[in-house]
Amino acid sequence: MTTGHAARTLTHPYARREPVLALDFGATSVLVTTRGPATVEDLEFARQLAREASRFARSLERSLHGLADGTGVAA
Known part of the structure; x- marks a missing residue:
């Protein structure tokens, strides 16, 4: 997607x-x-998802605002 x-x-x-x-x-x-009441594993997955989404956003910021070699500074 x-x-x-x-x-x-x-x-x-x-x-x-x-x-x-x-x-x-x-x-x-x-x-x-979740499949039912939240578990520690559900919370860990949510935290992983948030970390990776943040990394994705920072990478996009570098692509949009950074240098051609990807070393730009995130806004």
Whole structure:
């Protein structure tokens, strides 16, 4: 899947159940949630996802604002 003008992310928190993370790519959506009550493994996965998303964003910032060799400084 690729990003574009129709791509977005949303978190749907619920008072009586686990949250849902929605990744929308126009006509395609991916929903991320747990199988039941949250576990330590679920939390670790969420933290991994956040770390990798942050790395992805920094890499894109370097591509957009950086030097041709990718050594630019993230905004």
